[in-house]
Amino acid sequence: MISTDPLGAMSSWNDSSDFCGCFLRELYLSNNSFTREIPPQLGRLHRLERLYLLNNSFTSDIPAELSSCSNLVMFNAANNRLTGEIPREIGSLNNLQNFVVSFNSMRGNIPASFGNMSSLRVLSASNNFLSGKLPATLGQLKNLSILYLPMNGFSGEIPSSIFNLSSLSNVYFGFNQLQGSLPSDMGISLPNLQSFDVALNYLSGTVPVSFSNASNLEQLQLQGNDFRGGMPSLGRSPNLFRLIINNNSLGNAGGEDDLSFISSLSNATNFQALIMDHNNFGGRLPVDIGNLSALQILYISENKLSGELPLEIQNLNNLQRLVAFDNGFSGTIPSTIGKLQNLEELDLSNNSFTGNVPSSIGNLTELLELKLARNNLQGEIPSRIGNCTKLITLDLSRNNFSGLIPTQVMSLASLSVFLNLSHNDLTGSIPVEVGNLQNMGGLDLSHNGLSGSIPSSLGSCVRLESVNLQGNQLQGAIPSSLRSLRGIQRLDISSNNLSGQIPEFFEGMNLLQILNLSHNSFEGELSVNGVLRNDSVVSVIGNSKLCGGVAEFNLPPCSFSRQIMGSCLLIFWIKRRGKQDRVTADDLQVKLSYQRLHKATDGFSTANLVGVGSFGSVYKGVLDDKNGATIAVKVFNLERRGASKSFKAECEALKNIRHRNLVRIVTVCSSVDYRGNDFKALVYEFLANGSLEEWLHPVRSIVQRTGHLPRSLDFLQRLNVAIDVASALDYLQHQCQTPIVHCDLKPSNVLLDDDMTGHVGDFGLARFLSSLDKRSFEGRTSSVGVRGTVGYAPPEYGMGNLVSIQGDVYSYGILLLEMFTGRRPTDESLGAGLNLHNFVQFALLEKSAAKVVDQALLTSHASTSSSEYIPKSEKSEELLISIFEVGLACSSDIPQERLGIREAALKLVSVRNKLVGSALPEGESAKAGPCM
Incomplete structure (x- = not known):
């Protein structure tokens, strides 16, 4: 066996090499950095049995010369950059058992000659x-056990001959364009079948x-897919754990046997996900659902189910998610639901539930999301x-709740995504405890009977x-x-009895998209x-x-006197703004000339250089206006190939997006310099605390900026900051009209402001996702040449031209791991053959998470004077593991297995809570970063 580069260097393998590996049986070249083609000279290793080339950057084709290695049993070239077609000559390898080329x-197509490889198992x-x-x-492959072909573009019908391979145990055809139906006898002809996956194709007919x-x-x-009809009984599959x-x-929208298959699952003692x-399922949820004691996930929403929730649901002790919205369930919510102590998500929205919400709901102490909207619930909110x-x-909106808003609800500091009590019959005032919701992203109390004033604590x-x-x-x-x-971004206080003047501080709220002040009694002059x-x-x-x-x-x-008063107030406001040294988007509404930017940066002096990127440099500048506003100027090096394209991409990406965790663009400059050369620059809000890169890996630049030794976060x-970045990605992926993929997420592209809030910047590689059929792999689009940065770019970017929101999630996972290990993904200290994920x-x-945590977290050089947020002992291990698990789930090699960015953020918010x-004395609160 040779596990390093034979003959000294891969580059020496050429036609003139004195190749001396003729007795080699196993060649292991995995987890290196080979970037050239696979040498055809490997075909001279006539006794070679095992060839491992995975996790490199091999390019070009698989050489047909490998067909000369007649003893080859294993060929694994997964996770490279192989192109071209699979050589038909490979089909002559009668001894080959494993052929693995995934992630390239x-x-x-797959050559028909592969049917000749009688020994093939994988x-x-x-x-x-x-x-x-x-x-x-x-x-013809009578020994084939694993057929793993998802995430390709295969079309047509699945050959019926495949379903006669009794040796098959794992079949994966998901995310293709396959059509037709499944053979009626496949459950009999495939007696060893363990996993069968045909997700997201165009298959139809009935489930056999x-x-x-x-x-x-x-x-x-x-x-x-488009399967129709009923689901068969699965009572003879005792090992089934996921359906x-x-x-x-x-x-059949209520047929007699619509849900009988659920009863048959009682024999599967380890069944976890339905x-x-x-x-189009209808009818009542069978009481036998209570027999699935290992069940963790139950998604039954958007069907035509009816009747009451069976009391037996209380037996699902391991249930974590119960999502049943958009059905026709009726009756009351059973009080026994409070026994589901592991429940994290409960969504019964858009049904016909009546009566009161049982007080036992308060027993669900692990609950993260509770949604009961659009029912006929009544009484007081428990x-x-x-x-x-x-x-x-x-979300309790659109019900018939009455009475006061409980102060206990408004005291839930954990509420960070949304609180919606709208369209009910609630009365009384808005509790002053609303001020406890310091991390809340959205609040909707509209269309009730609330009275009194807007509490100042809302601020x-x-x-x-x-x-x-x-x-x-x-x-x-x-x-x-x-x-x-x-x-x-949205403030609607319309249709009330509010009075007084409209405050001028609204002028500076430049993220506002909707400000609805209509149908009140406001008076005075509008700015x-x-x-x-x-x-x-x-x-x-x-x-x-x-x-x-x-x-x-x-x-x-307005009258003359009011105009004079308004002018005086405006002058006072301008003078007050003159004391500020930080620019916002409202401070500059016009383009800045090259001359002003040249003067602001002292001729783009190296003394004002704060960063250098792939396509240009960033300078700190101070404008020559009465405010002396500080800005950041990104000047593009137009001599670099791709710089002009990067400028256009960043302008396109930033012109219509606004989020608190994105670096805010002020204006652009497209002009000529003093020599008549084209000049292009973007002007941003200056963020005084630099990049996350500088804080994670302190360098001399922090000493220059702060005047003292580098500190650590x-x-x-x-x-x-991790939650800030996740919030920005969630906005880009799910809240923009057209989803945006950043394509280059890394610490140097995350900037920190005065409050150490994270802002994602540098959209020079950003791509808008094309509108694709919903059956296609989410976010799949061609984007030639995009690779991102080594270590942060997902493996699929290196194997093709696949750009997706899952790619940004991978980069985020690596970023999160780096933030808490202190190690770059290319750090040599990780050890041979290991990446940061592994x-x-x-x-x-x-069980040694503490051994890989950044030791700076355990020192006294943190950027705050207190150490109260450095977790200790068992709490330390628990929180670190939770964070690392999120990072690992996001950075999975397989895109469809990655955690969604919103779910990742929610898990991190839970860790922060x-x-x-655990760290605060009673009665105190901590400044927490932004959340979803």
Whole structure:
């Protein structure tokens, strides 16, 4: 066996080499950095039995000369950059047992000659660009056990001959374009079948009844096709642990046997996941559901189920997620639901539940999301919901709840995504405890009967992006404390009895997309500055005492005395703004000339250089206006290939996106310099604390900036920044009109402001996702040449031209691991053959997470003077493991197995809640970073 580069160097393998490996039986070249083609000279190793080339960057084709290695038993070239077609000559290798080329960029089809490899047991070619029809000759492989071909472009029908291979145990055809139906006898003809996956194809017909004979079946995945009719009994599959059949047309909308297959699952004692949402199943949920004691995930939403939830559901002690929205369930929510102590998500929205919410709901202390919207629930909101101290989302909207809003609910500091109590009959005032929701992203109390004033404590909820108080009976003035809501995007306080003047601090809220002040009793002059001049954002109709404003609002002019007073106030505001040294998007509404930028940066002096990237340099500048605003100027080196394209990409990506965790662009400059050369630059808000890279791996630049020895981010700060970045990615992936892939997420592209809040920047490689058929792999689009940065780019980017939101999730996972290990993904200290993912994974397997944590977290050089957020003892290990598990789940090699960015953020918020809750003395609160 040779596990390093034979003959000294791969580059020496040429036609003139004196090749002396003729007796070599095993050649192991995995986990290196080979970037050339696979040498055809390997075909001279006539006695070679095992050839391992995985996890490199081999390019070009698989050499046909390998067919001369007649003794070859194993060929594994997974996770490279192989292109071209699979050579038909490979089919002559009669002794070959394993052929693995997954995660490459190979094209063409599977050669029909593969049917001649009588010894073949494993054929794995997933995540390529293979296409065409599957050859019927695969049915000649009588020893084939694993057929792994997902994530390609195969079309046509699955050859019937494949279903006669009694040796098959694992069949994966998911994420292709296969058509036709499954043979009715496949459950009999494949007696050893353990895993069968045809997800996201174009298959139709019925699910074969013969599956009921598949006694070895462990998982069955049929989702995303057009299967119809009923599901067969699976009572003879005692090892079944996962059944995923969502997004089909299964069921008969209430047929007698629609859900009888659930009863048959009682024999599967380790059954963990039933995902059957978005089908046509009807009827009642069988009481036998209570026999599935190992069940963890139950997704039954978007069907036509009816009747009451069976009381036997209380027996599902391991259940973590119960999602049943968009059905016809009725009756009351059983009080026994409080026995599901491991439940993390409960969504019963859009059904016909009636009666009160049982107080036992407060027993669900692990609950993260509770959604009961769009039912006929009534009575008071149970105060015991306040016991659910991990709750991050609460939606009770569009019911018939009455009475006061419980102060216990408003005291849930964990609520960080959304609190929606709208469209009910709630009365009384908004509790002042609303100020406890400091991490809340959205608050909707609209269309109730709430009275009193808007509590000034609402201004403490500094992370709010959306507030809706429309359609109540609120009175009084808008509290000045709302000026603290700098990240607010939507504020609707219309149709109330509010009065007083419209505060001028709205002018500077440049993230506002909707400001609805209509149908109140506001008076005085409306400002003509900032956001308040934009009639596409602001609505003020139905306020008869307002005057002034821009012409588009059609308000009457103000009297002379009011105009004088308004001018005085404006002058005072400008003078006050003059004391600031930080620029916002409202400070600069026009393009800056090359001359002004040249002067602001002292001629783009190296003394003002704060960063250098692939396509240009970033300079700190101070404008020569009365404010002396500080800016960051990114100057593109147009002599670099791709720089002009990067400039356009970044402009396109940034012109329509606004989020508190994205670096804010101020303006652009496209001009010529003093020599007549083209000049292109982007002007950003200057963020004083530099990049995350500088804090994780301190260098001289921090000494120059701060004047003292480098410091490190403490545990909470790192966690906050990680949540900030996740929040930005969630916005780009799920909240933009067209999803945006950043393509180059890494610490140097995460910048920190005065409050150590993280902002994602550098969109020079960003790509907009094309609109694709929903059956296709999510986010799949061609983007030639995009590779990202070594170590952070996902493996599929190196194997082809696949750009996806899952790619950014991979980069985020690596970033998260780096933040808490202090090691770069290319760090040589990881050890031979290890990447950062495996390095952390092995540590968790050995239960030694503390050994890989960044030791700077345990020193006294943290950037805060206190050490209260450095977790200790058992708590340390628990929190570290939780964070590392998120990083590992995000950085899986297989895109479809990666954790969603929103779920990753929610898990990190949960970790932060545990950390803050355990570290603070009673009655105190900690500054926490932004969340979803």
